[in-house]
Amino acid sequence: MPPAIYLDNNATTRVDSDVVAAMLPFFTEHFGNASSMHGFGTAAGTGLAHARTQLQTLLGAAHDHEVVFTSGGSESNSAAILAALATHPERREIITSAVEHPAVLSLCQYLAKQEGYRLHIIPVDDKGRLDLDVYRDALSARVAVISIMWANNETGTLFPVEDLAEMAKAFDIPFHTDAVQAVGKIPMTLAHSAIDLLSLSGHKLHAPKGIGALYIKRGTRFRPLIRGGHQERGRRAGTENIPGIVGLGRAAELALAGLNDENTRVRALRDRLERELLARIQHCFVTGDVANRLPNTANIAFEFIEGEAILLLLNREGIAASSGSACTSGSLEPSHVMRAMGIPYTAAHGATRFSLSRDTTDADIERVIEVMPGIIERLRGVSPYWNATEGTGKAFEPAYA
Amino acid sequence: MWNYSETVKDHFFNPRNVGVLENPDGVGEVGSIACGDALKLMIKVAPTENRIVDARFQTFGCGSAIASSSALTEMIIGKTIDEALTVTNQDIAGYLGGLPPEKMHCSVMGAEALRAAIANFRGEAVEADDDEDGALVCKCFGITEGLLTRAIRTNALTTVETVTAYTKAGGSCATCRDKIEMVLGDVNAEMVSEGILESTKAFRYRGRGLADTAPTTTPATARATAPARPAAVRPSHTAAAPTPASAPAKPAPPMTMVKKIALIQEALEAVRPTFQRDGGDVELVDVEGDTVSVQLFGTCVDCSMSSFTLHMVQEKLSEALGRFIRVVPADGQAA
Numbered sequence: 001m002p003p004a005i006y007l008d009n010n011a012t013t014r015v016d017s018d019v020v021a022a023m024l025p026f027f028t029e030h031f032g033n034a035s036s037m038h039g040f041g042t043a044a045g046t047g048l049a050h051a052r053t054q055l056q057t058l059l060g061a062a063h064d065h066e067v068v069f070t071s072g073g074s075e076s077n078s079a080a081i082l083a084a085l086a087t088h089p090e091r092r093e094i095i096t097s098a099v100e101h102p103a104v105l106s107l108c109q110y111l112a113k114q115e116g117y118r119l120h121i122i123p124v125d126d127k128g129r130l131d132l133d134v135y136r137d138a139l140s141a142r143v144a145v146i147s148i149m150w151a152n153n154e155t156g157t158l159f160p161v162e163d164l165a166e167m168a169k170a171f172d173i174p175f176h177t178d179a180v181q182a183v184g185k186i187p188m189t190l191a192h193s194a195i196d197l198l199s200l201s202g203h204k205l206h207a208p209k210g211i212g213a214l215y216i217k218r219g220t221r222f223r224p225l226i227r228g229g230h231q232e233r234g235r236r237a238g239t240e241n242i243p244g245i246v247g248l249g250r251a252a253e254l255a256l257a258g259l260n261d262e263n264t265r266v267r268a269l270r271d272r273l274e275r276e277l278l279a280r281i282q283h284c285f286v287t288g289d290v291a292n293r294l295p296n297t298a299n300i301a302f303e304f305i306e307g308e309a310i311l312l313l314l315n316r317e318g319i320a321a322s323s324g325s326a327c328t329s330g331s332l333e334p335s336h337v338m339r340a341m342g343i344p345y346t347a348a349h350g351a352t353r354f355s356l357s358r359d360t361t362d363a364d365i366e367r368v369i370e371v372m373p374g375i376i377e378r379l380r381g382v383s384p385y386w387n388a389t390e391g392t393g394k395a396f397e398p399a400y401a
Numbered sequence: 402m403w404n405y406s407e408t409v410k411d412h413f414f415n416p417r418n419v420g421v422l423e424n425p426d427g428v429g430e431v432g433s434i435a436c437g438d439a440l441k442l443m444i445k446v447a448p449t450e451n452r453i454v455d456a457r458f459q460t461f462g463c464g465s466a467i468a469s470s471s472a473l474t475e476m477i478i479g480k481t482i483d484e485a486l487t488v489t490n491q492d493i494a495g496y497l498g499g500l501p502p503e504k505m506h507c508s509v510m511g512a513e514a515l516r517a518a519i520a521n522f523r524g525e526a527v528e529a530d531d532d533e534d535g536a537l538v539c540k541c542f543g544i545t546e547g548l549l550t551r552a553i554r555t556n557a558l559t560t561v562e563t564v565t566a567y568t569k570a571g572g573s574c575a576t577c578r579d580k581i582e583m584v585l586g587d588v589n590a591e592m593v594s595e596g597i598l599e600s601t602k603a604f605r606y607r608g609r610g611l612a613d614t615a616p617t618t619t620p621a622t623a624r625a626t627a628p629a630r631p632a633a634v635r636p637s638h639t640a641a642a643p644t645p646a647s648a649p650a651k652p653a654p655p656m657t658m659v660k661k662i663a664l665i666q667e668a669l670e671a672v673r674p675t676f677q678r679d680g681g682d683v684e685l686v687d688v689e690g691d692t693v694s695v696q697l698f699g700t701c702v703d704c705s706m707s708s709f710t711l712h713m714v715q716e717k718l719s720e721a722l723g724r725f726i727r728v729v730p731a732d733g734q735a736a
Contacts, residue, residue, distance in 0.1 A: 304434075306462050306466070308464055309413070309462070309463055309464055312414075312464045313414075325463070333437070333572070333573050334437065345437075346434050349434070349437050381419070381420075382459060382460055382461075382467060383460070383461045384430075384439060384440070384459035384460065385434055385439070385461055
């Protein structure tokens with residue numbers, strides 16, 4: 001078995017060894033409760049405060065107390081959306097996009113169905129770009145919250161959330177963005193933006209799972225999701241996960257230091273991977289907004305074959321990737337993101353995502369470029385659609401390339 | 402990652418009998434690319450005792466779909482046609498050392514392809530066969546009442562969730578859930594009366610008692626609650642199911658080509674205003690079996706949503722004809 005090549009960093013990342021090192025003393029030595037009035041408590045409280053400023057710096061936030069630590073992205077999303085609804089009871093509409101993560105989309109659909117909210121789901125075009133006209137038309141003083149992701153997890157496509165937030169100000173609509181894929185990969189200065197609420201997740205940026213944060217711009221009305229103690233200024237009860245928080249703080253610092261590498265070296269590796277695969281394999285194309293996306297994400301749709309089969313063969317080569325195909329999730333349809341972009345079924349089932357990180361090396365990418373053509377050829381050799389279309393194939397020419 | 406058995410992995414990584422069989426005696430094609438998996442099974446049959454001497458497959462699908470196809474070919478080579486007809490999806494799953502519940506539909510696809518290949522070998526017209534297979538229940542995946550019935554009987558299914566896992570029916574828009582419940586209630590009731598299912602386990606449509614599902618109900622439910630329907634019960638193809646005592650009624654005559662084209666035209670006319678509103682149009686070009694080619698005009702041609710548009714037309718036509726119709730763009734147009 002060749003050494004493992006991990007290209008599924010949009011799913012989760014390896015915890016950086018520096019992060020682990022920063023966390024360890026907070027399990028055994030500084031194990032105190034940050035609320036306690038003794039030395040153990042002080043040590044924990046100091047770690048907590050330091051981590052908050054580290055995260056503030058990464059986000060470019062004006063104040064450290066705008067950062068509230070949570071258990072992760074899903075909790076942050078729920079807390080933000082439900083708080084906006086609770087503080088605007090007279091407003092009965094919600095705006096979101098068709099390509100949100102289920103942590104937002106399922107919640108909004110639940111609220112529409114169970115609580116009677118009117119839901120505006122803004123569509124995207126074939127490149128995954130948000131329909132700004134539809135967005136503009138949906139804005140009104142009836143809207144209680146807007147939740148639009150910063151970067152899409154499947155294609156890496158970036159939405160212009162800073163502009164969208166500005167547009168929302170005309171109607172005083174709280175603007176939330178699920179930024180779990182964007183934080184640490186692109187620079188941001190929230191102090192200069194109109195974004196009111198932003199979710200992030202530790203395990204997407206080389207911190208552990210089970211820790212995340214919600215940015216709440218100063219002055220934004222809020223209601224806690226979890227009530228109880230006074231932790232996080234009463235906005236999130238529960239004894240703080242100090243080791244996780246310290247780890248997230250250190251990870252934020254490392255991400256800021258690595259932003260340049262992410263946007264130069266990692267981006268070049270991603271571009272090389274796409275260029276080579278498209279040159280060596282016919283009938284495949286990159287999905288998403290190629291000119292405007294995260295530097296680490298490549299999503300390539302291979303026609304006439306199915307994604308799970310690709311992943312199984314890649315896995316045998318020690319390569320970890322991900323797919324929007326139906327079969328990998330246990331659902332029966334290809335991903336809602338592929339469908340929202342109108343990717344034909346001939347290709348949506350074979351959409352394969354490679355997500356890189358600062359750990360990715362030249363050799364990793366070389367290896368993928370080497371094995372991928374053989375894997376695709378092998379599966380197409382089994383596929384009834386391939387032989388049937390070979391030579392003719394015109395009805396299947398990808399109009400999306 | 403799915404927890405696949407070693408046999409499934411072996412048949413996926415080293416599939417047996419992949420490829421095209423020259424001059425096959427029977428061909429069975431099931432599924433479609435839109436559904437996420439499709440299988441073409443080809444068989445060679447020796448004339449003397451109707452023995453399958455060779456079988457090949459081509460499959461579009463996930464690991465377990467390819468493994469199920471491979472296993473199926475290994476299982477049927479050497480069997481007579483009559484013996485092969487006793488192979489159920491349970492046998493395929495068993496041969497593979499089991500499949501995850503969500504993946505059982507892969508084994509059902511194998512069994513359906515075998516059934517179709519044998520029907521083709523016997524010269525049974527595919528179109529007539531489709532008509533016999535009962536009403537189209539799930540339009541998203543093209544699942545008929547006949548297929549549902551076979552899967553429910555063979556696998557003793559008693560919940561809508563397992564029916565979806567085994568057949569995919571209801572796995573997309575879920576608007577057919579009520580129809581699935583009706584079919585499930587009826588088939589379970591039949592199974593109870595035949596003594597092959599405990600009455601406490603049977604699914605009851607909308608909480609009804611078993612007696613209520615007898616075919617003496619109001620016309621509104623009569624179509625779906627017709628246990629005597631010949632297509633719904635295919636004893637010769639479901640080994641586990643005993644032959645019902647009642648003689649099957651005469652099946653409805655197959656639809657003529659003229660009637661079919663008229664219905665397609667009528668359905669297309671109904672969707673044309675939608676196209677014309679966007680400055681485009683759609684026209685019927687050809688009908689071949691259950692594949693309908695259409696020409697798109699005007700703004701529809703380059704529209705990035707054209708594949709979705711075709712999918713919409715496909716749904717309308719399937720609805721009008723009561724079975725799965727594949728709509729493709731006429732030659733020279735991108736899908």
